[in-house]
Amino acid sequence: MNNRDNMQDHKFQRKAIQVKEAQARVMQYAKVLGIEEVPLxxxxxxxxxxxxxxxxxxPAFNRSGMDGYAVIAADTQECNAENPVWLEVIDNIPCGAVPSADLTPGTAARIMTGAQVPEGADAVVMIEITESRDRDGKTFVLLRKPQLAGSNITPRGFELKExxxxxxxxxxxxxxxxxxxxxxxxxxxxxxRRPKIAIFATGSELLAVDEPLQPGKVRNSNSPMLEALVREAGGEAVMLGAIADDLELARSKVQMALETHDLVITTGGVSVGDYDIMGDLVREKTGEMLFNKVTMRPGSVTTAAVRGGKLLLALSGNPGACFVGFQLFARPVISLMLGAAQPLLPEWTAFMGADYTKVNNYTRFVRARLEIRDGSIYAYPAGIDESSVMVTIKDSDCLIIVPPEARGLAAGDQVKILKLPGEIIG
Amino acid sequence: MNNRDNMQDHKFQRKAIQVKEAQARVMQYAKVLGIEEVPLxxxxxxxxxxxxxxxxxxPAFNRSGMDGYAVIAADTQECNAENPVWLEVIDNIPCGAVPSADLTPGTAARIMTGAQVPEGADAVVMIEITESRDRDGKTFVLLRKPQLAGSNITPRGFELKExxxxxxxxxxxxxxxxxxxxxxxxxxxxxxRRPKIAIFATGSELLAVDEPLQPGKVRNSNSPMLEALVREAGGEAVMLGAIADDLELARSKVQMALETHDLVITTGGVSVGDYDIMGDLVREKTGEMLFNKVTMRPGSVTTAAVRGGKLLLALSGNPGACFVGFQLFARPVISLMLGAAQPLLPEWTAFMGADYTKVNNYTRFVRARLEIRDGSIYAYPAGIDESSVMVTIKDSDCLIIVPPEARGLAAGDQVKILKLPGEIIG
CATH class of the missing domain: 3.90.105 (Molybdopterin biosynthesis moea protein, domain 2)
Incomplete structure (x- = not known):
């Protein structure tokens, strides 16, 4: 075995930990950020x-639920179609006004929806079933039906008590x-406060979005995707571009980024190849490595480290693995920094909508879309869900959790899924 | 009957139309807006x-899915643990590079994950199961297991064809x-382009958010809620405040707002009371009234009109009715202006999580929250869902559609629901 193999052998000896353990390790470094006031x-x-x-x-006062007349229900108990009760209209209470008088037996007040019901009144009669009459310079309202006490009044404190x-x-x-x-x-x-989150990619193969395609190269799609994911999670994304596979460069970039941001997320450079600089970087003894292997697919090489109390999340460069790594590790960290009560993705039980036959010794997070039919919820695995695959991310609204060693899943089986943020595709 | 009653009688004679018909009437005036380019x-x-x-x-080229060696699978068919095949390493292909040579039988190329596989190669062997040897100034890789053609290579166009x-x-x-x-x-x-949407409230009872509470008055909570809903739907909210119950003022405000915005949404002033100025306004013959009564609860007084080709949606001032009116009528209009493929709220079937006993002659849209258990989806009606109630809006992620004349709904019954935007509360 030559020298290079020795070095690589060291790289291979990563100790894999479980997803929940890895989540716990990063989440304990996610400190809730300071409070700021923002306009409503x-x-x-x-x-x-x-x-x-x-x-x-x-509401802060007894509120009329109708346009009509505030009355005393007891005054209306004897009336009927032939023998209306005549009530003298002693007030007119538009919305926003204060009643000018309390009701006494035999009186009523014209009142608008939302207006304050006068003291003494215990019912509002909708205007459509009333008649009004003027007599002797006074206005009367005629009712031909007994009213129930409390009707059409929303009592003070009905929605919320002080x-x-x-x-x-x-x-x-x-x-x-x-x-x-x-x-x-x-x-x-x-x-x-929103966490400031530095995002950069590593990889000599990366082109910027506005560069023409070149042989052997690919455009950096992970950085813009991470930017959108960080914002969706409530963070402020600070884009630091892409750097070539250069350990020296990566080291100074990470250092600078950690100093001036609350969290640093990178994509690429964490597998076991010669140029996997992020993996090399976190093995240096300048900080604590939290993990560099997780028993999951995709994204088993997802790496996390702490330096100066700040987190570095080094996600895979494979788009599918980068996406899953973000959702499982970066999102809960950002949520905790924001003080969210529930930082983790919601876990639901769903039925498999189709068979899923791939078997693995690691827990697999399969991109899938949900469909709701007849009150049940079905998860359909994306057609292609390899770690490297980018195109099915957009068609996924959940991740099916396929346990390790599962003998494949059949349509109709119950499975746990993690609901991704956003609307269900249907 | 005196003069005032005559006037009111006219107001009562509203012709109610069905929700779907009302939606169709507003949606036909929702023109898709012009195209603009925005940065990714x-x-x-x-x-x-x-x-x-x-x-x-x-991908644009055959891509290696592993750090390892690109090989010709046929070269490996005879090897085993005791008799490794020796392949000469003729190239080293990092990510982003172009292979410098095609593979010929007996040769291999060191290759990184994501790099372009050289012509001639049809498999990549992961580095972990290889050994390398230097001999006579050349580097060889030793394989002890036959490789399958195609393994660890993502072929050009695997995700998408040109x-x-x-x-x-x-x-x-x-x-x-x-x-x-x-x-x-x-x-x-x-x-x-995002539609510019003017929002104002009417009602002499309304206080601004930063004003101290006064007897008989309430703070205007609908305008800020509508602002948030408009933004959530993708529109640009333009806040025009609140005006007192003054027909003259409302008329000029509406006129001004329609001239300089794509849509005008108002809240309040549409029921049958003396001060319901928006209702009066749309009955004037300066534009076409699309409807001023819909067979729905809450929000039966929801009103829509067209003036100069532009839509005015006059929603109820009751918070619950305002919210439902927005979701049923304003949201699809905004979505269509934005060119959304699916402008209406998704309609799902769910199980009732609890009884709902209220009966009505109109279709009722009951605020509710969804819960997912064991692969089924349950809808729980909000505790209080009167039209005037504001506090349960925040706890709702769907609207249960209770058909007219339904004899109440029992827990376990299947119902149609409209999914509201945002996450399921759970």
């Missing part, structure tokens, strides 16, 4: 840094949360 | 304006599509 209109898609409790009951928890910390802010925050007068929302 | 890094979340066909086979459709027009661009666009050298992506 910019808070969608961020994670709440503090819980929101109702500062007041909601002090009640409305939005827990760690919640992803969506349109419905925006409504709550607006209703409670929160124009500035406390969220965790 | 800004294209995520947009809809492709033109299909993308593969400009070259992908000219093959990869991404159809109208597709929402996500991370996987970004990878495809990058790989095919598309730094500028053709998408449809």
């Amino acid at each position: 209109s910019q808070s969608c898609g961020r994670y709440l840094a503090e819980p929101v409790n109702a500062p007041n009951p909601f 002090g009640q928890l409305v939005l827990p910390a760690g919640r992803l802010i969506a349109a419905g949360d925006i409504a709550v925050l607006a209703a409670f007068g929160i124009p500035l929302v406390k969220v965790h | 890094s800004q294209s995520c979340g947009r809809y492709l304006a033109e299909p993308v066909n593969a400009p070259n086979p992908f 000219g093959q459709l990869v991404l159809p027009a109208g597709r929402l661009i996500a991370a996987g599509d970004i990878a495809v666009l990058a790989a095919f050298g598309i730094p500028l992506v053709k998408v449809h």
Whole structure:
């Protein structure tokens, strides 16, 4: 065995760890970032840094659910089609106004949807079933049907009591949360700062997107994909381009990137070849290597290290493996930095929509799409799901977890899947 | 009957139409907008304006899937553990390089993962199962196992043939599509311009988010919610605030908004009360009213009109009704303007997770959350789902479609649901 083989042999002796263990190792270095305030209109898609409790009951007053008349239900108990009850209209309460008088027996108040119901009233009659009459300079409303107490009134605090928890910390802010925050007068929302995430690729074969194709070379598709994935996860992507297979260059790039970013993600250079510089880099003793082999396909060479307390995630250069590595390791780290309550991808049980025959000694994360039929959820493996394959990433909304040593999966079998972010393809 | 009642009577005589008919009426005025080019890094979340066909086979060359040796499989057929075959290593092909020689029988080439396989070679042997020897100034690789032709080589065009459709027009661009666009050298992506959508609220009861609460008044939560929903749908929200219940003011605001925006969405002022100015406005003969009543709950008063070829969607001021009205009518309009292939919310079949007893003569769109258990999908109605209720919007990921006259739904019943955008709450 010559010298080169000796060196390579060292490279081969990677100790593989389980996915869950690898996730735990990177996640313990994912520190939640500082809090900043953003305008309500910019808070969608961020994670709440503090819980929101109702500062007041909601609604804050007994609210009319109809355009009509506020009445005292007891006044209407004897009326019928032939013998209407006449109630004197003593007030007119548009939305946003305050009633000018309390109701007393025999009186009613014209009221609009959303307006504050006057004291004394306990029902609102919809205008469509009323008649009004003017007599002796007064206005009366005629009712021909008894009303139930409470009807068409939303009582104060019906949706939320004062002090009640409305939005827990760690919640992803969506349109419905925006409504709550607006209703409670929160124009500035406390969220965790977005992590700045440096992304670069390694590989002498890489061309930029705007370069013409050249023999033997490929365009760098992983970096733009990672940029989109980082943003989807809520991080701020900082693109550091691609570097050639040069250990010296990689070392200084990683060093610089770690100093000025919260996380560094690289793609490429982690397998066992001569030019796998990221793999070489993390074996240097300048930091702690968390792992350089995971019992998974694709992406078994996924590597993670810590330097100066900051994480370096070195993902495979194979597009499929890069994608899976991001979802399993980078995404939860970013989510934790953002203070997300649930950093991991949701795990569901689904039925196999088709057979999957590939067998492996490692857990396999098979790109697949979900389909919902008759109340059941089916997972269809992507046609081609090799580690190197790029084109099926776009057609996947989940990863089927195929356990190691499984004798293949048949259509109809129950399987665990990890739901990828975004809509179900259907 | 006095004069006011006459006027109101006119208001009550709204002709209700079905949801599908109402959707068809607004959607026919949703013109797809012009095409613009955006940088690849800004294209995520947009809809492709033109299909993308593969400009070259992908991969563009026979690609090594391993770090190892490119060989001629036939050379290895006779070898075994005791009698290795010696192949002369005539080339070293790193990623991004072009082979300097074709393989001939008895030769091999050192090759890296992702590198171009030389002509003549039909297999790559992973380095881990090889030995190398230097003899007489030449380098040899020793193999002790026959290799299958084709192994560890991804053939040219394996993922995509030249000219093959990869991404159809109208597709929402996500991370996987970004990878495809990058790989095919598309730094500028053709998408449809985002519609500019004016949003304003009407109601004298409305306070801005940063105003202190006042008796009888509520903060305007619908406008910020609509802003978030418009952005989620891909539109550009232009916030025009809230106006008091003043027909004159509303008329000029609508006119101005229609002139300079692609769509105008209002909230409030569409029921039958005295101050329902949007309802009054669309009955004026300056434009075509598409509908002002829909056989649905919540949001039966949802109103739509066309003026100068532009759509005005006047949604209910009730938060729940405003939300549902947006999802059923505004969202598909925005999607069509963006050139989306599937403008409507996905319709799925799910099982009821709990009973739902409310009965209505109109189709009801019940806010609900989905849960996936053992491969089945269950819909749980929100605790309170009155039209006026705001707080359950945030906890909903779907709308259960309860048909009119349904005698209530029992847990376990199959129902149709509309999946709302965003993740399933679980």
